[in-house]
Amino acid sequence: MVRVTTTDDPGAQLVLIVDNNQYAIMRLSQVFTQKGWRIEVCEDGDLAVDSYVQHRPDLVLLSLDIPTMDGHIAALEMRESDSHARIAFMVSRNQRQLAADATHSAGAVAWLEKPVTQSIIDGNWDMIMGDIPEAPGLEDLDQLYPEDVDDMRAKRDDEDVVDVTSAMPLPAPLPLLAALPPPSTKRAGKGLRRFGFLSLIISAANTFGAFGILNSTCSSVQCTSDATRINWLGIHNIGNEMGWSLPFPTMGIPDYVALGASILVIIYAFIRK
Numbered sequence: 001m002v003r004v005t006t007t008d009d010p011g012a013q014l015v016l017i018v019d020n021n022q023y024a025i026m027r028l029s030q031v032f033t034q035k036g037w038r039i040e041v042c043e044d045g046d047l048a049v050d051s052y053v054q055h056r057p058d059l060v061l062l063s064l065d066i067p068t069m070d071g072h073i074a075a076l077e078m079r080e081s082d083s084h085a086r087i088a089f090m091v092s093r094n095q096r097q098l099a100a101d102a103t104h105s106a107g108a109v110a111w112l113e114k115p116v117t118q119s120i121i122d123g124n125w126d127m128i129m130g131d132i133p134e135a136p137g138l139e140d141l142d143q144l145y146p147e148d149v150d151d152m153r154a155k156r157d158d159e160d161v162v163d164v165t166s167a168m169p170l171p172a173p174l175p176l177l178a179a180l181p182p183p184s185t186k187r188a189g190k191g192l193r194r195f196g197f198l199s200l201i202i203s204a205a206n207t208f209g210a211f212g213i214l215n216s217t218c219s220s221v222q223c224t225s226d227a228t229r230i231n232w233l234g235i236h237n238i239g240n241e242m243g244w245s246l247p248f249p250t251m252g253i254p255d256y257v258a259l260g261a262s263i264l265v266i267i268y269a270f271i272r273k
Helices: 024-032 045-055 071-081 093-106 118-123 138-143 147-159 186-207 213-216 231-236 253-272
Strands: 002-004 014-018 037-042 059-063 087-091 110-113
Touching: 014 045, 024 037, 037 045, 045 059, 045 071, 059 071, 059 231, 071 087, 071 093, 071 138, 087 093, 093 110, 093 138, 110 118, 147 253, 186 253, 231 253
Parallel strands: 014 037, 014 059, 059 087, 087 110
Antiparallel strands: 002 037
16 A cells, blocks of 8 residues: 655645555546545555445545456445445456446446546546436346455565475575686777777768769760769769769768768777777
């Protein structure tokens, strides 16, 4: 059980959020914080019933799939203790039919599809705060009540702890290994510097048209001998005019990127050293 303080007004309305999904709890807490409500949070169906009896919240947002006691039975328990309990179920998309049946049985005011957002709350607010139906499922509550709920409570409240050290002997400790020397970064740094300088040389040389000799591979009639700078983004079109441009001072964005990236690699390599 987690008590969430959202307002200093003790007369503010109280919502009980019952879900074992922390993200859903956080999202709904934010929604009702903005509405100025006080918030009570519970992750267990059985404890949710106790919390309802103790606090009598104005609204219960109840997930059907919760531990110990499912949301349907928990809702019927709440309705049995208070015929005016206002309950809205929260279910996943694949539980629509189950939600409709539980809503009718427990006399819930609505069922909301997860994830329940502020827009879903606001869009169904009139129904959520509307008239509370009868709960015909109360007549069958004794048959619906899970037989193993006491066992689940005991498991939740006082699980048996097994001392594994007494159950079996501990294995012999592993022999200590000699400490390995830290990996050397000198070789990697040296290689990175070489790569940076080589990239810078190639990028600068291309900017000034040093690879214009490859222009002879251009078979298009639109290719000119003045276009000696390779277009890096169009290098796959080196056989036509799309792969070539005029040299410096004409430059394209890829040329600036290539030069800048090469310089950054060199700087990083020296810093890493």
